[in-house]
Amino acid sequence: MSNDLSRLKVQDLGEQALLQRLQRFCPEGIVGDDAAVLQTHPQLDLVITTDVLVDAVHFSVGLASPGVYTTSPTDVGWRAAAANLSDLAAMGAAPLGITVGLSAPGETPVVWIEQIYQGLTACLQQFNTPIVGGDVTRSPILTLAITAFGQVAPHQVIRRSTAQPGDAIVATGWHGASRAGLELLLHPEVGQELSESDRTYLIQAHQRPNPRLDILPYLLPSSPISHPSSLLSPPSRIAGMDSSDGLADAIVQICRMSRVGARVERSQIPIPPALTRWVSSEQAMQWALYGGEDFELVLCLEQAVAQALVEQLELGAAIVGTITKEPEVLLIDAAGHEPDETLALQKGFQHF
Amino acid sequence: MSNDLSRLKVQDLGEQALLQRLQRFCPEGIVGDDAAVLQTHPQLDLVITTDVLVDAVHFSVGLASPGVYTTSPTDVGWRAAAANLSDLAAMGAAPLGITVGLSAPGETPVVWIEQIYQGLTACLQQFNTPIVGGDVTRSPILTLAITAFGQVAPHQVIRRSTAQPGDAIVATGWHGASRAGLELLLHPEVGQELSESDRTYLIQAHQRPNPRLDILPYLLPSSPISHPSSLLSPPSRIAGMDSSDGLADAIVQICRMSRVGARVERSQIPIPPALTRWVSSEQAMQWALYGGEDFELVLCLEQAVAQALVEQLELGAAIVGTITKEPEVLLIDAAGHEPDETLALQKGFQHF
Missing domain, CATH: 3.90.650.10 (PurM-like C-terminal domain)
Structure with missing residues (x-):
């Protein structure tokens, strides 16, 4: 690990230490749980959680690492939805919806993208939770950024x-x-x-x-x-x-x-x-x-x-x-x- | 463009056409504006927007394309916050907060990541808007996924x-x-x-x-x-x-x-x-x-x-x-x- 702060790389720190350094940009008391809680209304708190999943890091559809294939695109979608809804459950919050930010290489088959969405909706439909928005963009690596939000009465968080x-x-x-x-x-x-x-x-x-x-x-x-x-x-x-x-x-x-x-x-x-x-x-x-x-x-x-x-x-x-x-x-x-x-x-x- | 649907790649479609295909996974009436509107309360709608920004596609910090450098990490953060708050403004919504999903190569300098967060907060602070959560993960490419949410009275959307x-x-x-x-x-x-x-x-x-x-x-x-x-x-x-x-x-x-x-x-x-x-x-x-x-x-x-x-x-x-x-x-x-x-x-x- 480098002693020179200006030369420190994220790989010298690891995820937890980096997240800790970045917490100073967030208001105190909001981070540290499975999801953030925002008071938007006297009787209702808004609960928000976000997750980024990267091919060959969090799953393998075989695009970034041909031959290493543990997850079908449908399962990538299901698991991403499940992980975010689980964060809401962990806060006691009923889900309202999710947004989906998808980046993918140009050579990704369109059916894969649709299968990711099918997996997302298959999991979400069990809980009547809609996909309410999204962004799609080009990237060298298939990446799925999900934000889920839900609501809970303040005393039930x-x-x-x-x-x-x-x-x-x-x-x-x-x-x-x-x-x-x-x-x-x-x-x-x-x-x-x-x-x-x-x-x-x-x-x-x-x-x-x-x-x-x-x-x-x-x-x-x-x-x-x-x-x-x-x-x-x-x-x-x-x-x-x-x-x-x-x-x-x-x-x-x-x-x-x-x-x-x-x-x-x-x-x-x-x-x-x-x-x-x-x-x-x-x-x-x-x-x-x-x-x-x-x-x-x-x-x-x-x-x-x-x-x-x-x-x-x-x-x-x-x-x-x-x-x-x-x-x-x-x-x-x-x-x-x-x-x-x-x-x-x-x-x-x-x-x- | 391929005629065989199963072989169609996202590069054959382009962003708009792909987004249109994916809209069938979203409830009708929710998408099509700068942001999604969800009725969470009789007097208050929740407005949500999400954006994914990829190095060398939406900005150039010089990591993915050495020598092509148009954006400092601070500006990447500022612009990302500005774009999302602009979507809220376009819906008439007062901002509540944003979440930040950041993926970065291991060799990214930690100061760059902190500068991205400084840029985000510099723009957000003008509007008393906090970063309320985030995720940080490894990726071959620097990617910033922002979700912003705000609220507006239903008749003022x-x-x-x-x-x-x-x-x-x-x-x-x-x-x-x-x-x-x-x-x-x-x-x-x-x-x-x-x-x-x-x-x-x-x-x-x-x-x-x-x-x-x-x-x-x-x-x-x-x-x-x-x-x-x-x-x-x-x-x-x-x-x-x-x-x-x-x-x-x-x-x-x-x-x-x-x-x-x-x-x-x-x-x-x-x-x-x-x-x-x-x-x-x-x-x-x-x-x-x-x-x-x-x-x-x-x-x-x-x-x-x-x-x-x-x-x-x-x-x-x-x-x-x-x-x-x-x-x-x-x-x-x-x-x-x-x-x-x-x-x-x-x-x-x-x-x-």
């Missing part, structure tokens, strides 16, 4: 910074499946022992993740989208974020922002059966904690509310641990077979 | 589709200066005969355009941002858009969307004196009509309102013509020296 000691930590579904699916796509020769349905399940988890907007109605009392059996009575406090960068990352980020710690119980991490049947428990645990892109929610709630939520959800939802006053984030083993392990941010130096 | 025969067409300021400034930047050897102040004025017009949000207070009665001498009484009708793609393009687009025509008077086109002192009147007229990036507003208003607006504005604001029932958009010469000319969209096939 889910933030990373409000977890309190004693809260239960809920993971809303299986973790590790997306990373396992990527492995199968990158190395088609592996996993021959998997059943066809396990294989399909893992690959689908990677290609067609579902943002957990379905969780919000349980958490939002007295809202147009609230579920009849809404679990909370206002004013209730929920801390949380999504697990797009892995379950460990989500728990550590929430703890950092809330200035608390956590004890996470190894045996409670929801690892999908298909994964357990394929790889070692150690590998499965690594992918569950650090694989990322499962797009589940990680929520910190009072124990009774957490218990009720997990009972209403299916497919791997679990209370995985407890928020503690002590700042460490520990992976513990109640059975005593494994030593305590400190959970860390895996993705601190990425994308440059 | 300025659309392209509401011009009526008899309306006066107002250009809010000089046209052609930005294109002239670009010429000076691309060919430093030309324009030696220009005075230093003329030269600076033209280059500034290109590098530091100002979105005309200052016009809105005159047009918005009974709004928090309305000017004491607001010219309109509700409900009033304004059609308009910005002149980012040129004055001719703006007039033609408004006429198409409103299913009307226009007669534009050659002698009324506001060409800056610095330009008149430099190039032939024919060249100046070409740049004023088709040069683009002046980021003025082109508004269609009742004659009396238009007259009052022009009197309140300075620096080249003018009534340039009249909306007609006949669908032609004609550039006429009242003095009879030049034959009538049909104005056309210059930018129909661009950016691929």
Whole structure:
């Protein structure tokens, strides 16, 4: 790394450090969550999130790196929509719409572009969310910039910074499946022992993740989208974020922002059966904690509310641990077979 | 152009045709203006616009094309902010904030990225508009994706589709200066005969355009941002858009969307004196009509309102013509020296 500031390159810094340097251009208190919150109206906050996805960095349609092909254009679209809607879900916001900024090389087949849009709309339609605008331009590299926006009542915003000691930590579904699916796509020769349905399940988890907007109605009392059996009575406090960068990352980020710690119980991490049947428990645990892109929610709630939520959800939802006053984030083993392990941010130096 | 649809490439289509194909993925009525309008609240519409700018396509910082250098990173930021705020101004919307999606090669100097952000905030601060979020990622090419959003009362939205025969067409300021400034930047050897102040004025017009949000207070009665001498009484009708793609393009687009025509008077086109002192009147007229990036507003208003607006504005604001029932958009010469000319969209096939 160069000591001369004027010669410092972005590759010397990494994504997180660069983002931190750029935060001084943003008003305090607005950044630091999955999405920004703007007060536009006394009863309604506007929530905005933006993501840039670059061919051969975040996906491979085989244009920038011929032969490396893990994502069809349709899946690129689906995943981009899912990632942004997941950020809205993580803030407790109901989606209003997205904009799409697409840049592409001149030789890109038009059908690919249309397939990207088909993937976007296929994911968005589940949540009645429109594409409300866009820009298309020439570029040497296929790039998709999505901005999603939604709205939420000010007292129902889910933030990373409000977890309190004693809260239960809920993971809303299986973790590790997306990373396992990527492995199968990158190395088609592996996993021959998997059943066809396990294989399909893992690959689908990677290609067609579902943002957990379905969780919000349980958490939002007295809202147009609230579920009849809404679990909370206002004013209730929920801390949380999504697990797009892995379950460990989500728990550590929430703890950092809330200035608390956590004890996470190894045996409670929801690892999908298909994964357990394929790889070692150690590998499965690594992918569950650090694989990322499962797009589940990680929520910190009072124990009774957490218990009720997990009972209403299916497919791997679990209370995985407890928020503690002590700042460490520990992976513990109640059975005593494994030593305590400190959970860390895996993705601190990425994308440059 | 290929006849086989599956082999059609985006370069065979061009930007406009591709955008048109993609509009079927958007709800009807939402696209077609400078920005999208979403009803989020009975008293308040959300206005959203998005732009993608690519190095060596929309600007040249000298990274993608060494030696071709027309834009400093600070100016890239300023211009990106200005273009997006101009889209909001064109819709009558007060800005709320922008998001920034930045992708850059690893070898990009960190100071450049910071300068882009400085340029963005320098332009935004004039209008108390924050950067509320962003994403930073690795890419082979420097790309800036901006999404800007603002709000406007539903009855005060300025659309392209509401011009009526008899309306006066107002250009809010000089046209052609930005294109002239670009010429000076691309060919430093030309324009030696220009005075230093003329030269600076033209280059500034290109590098530091100002979105005309200052016009809105005159047009918005009974709004928090309305000017004491607001010219309109509700409900009033304004059609308009910005002149980012040129004055001719703006007039033609408004006429198409409103299913009307226009007669534009050659002698009324506001060409800056610095330009008149430099190039032939024919060249100046070409740049004023088709040069683009002046980021003025082109508004269609009742004659009396238009007259009052022009009197309140300075620096080249003018009534340039009249909306007609006949669908032609004609550039006429009242003095009879030049034959009538049909104005056309210059930018129909661009950016691929």
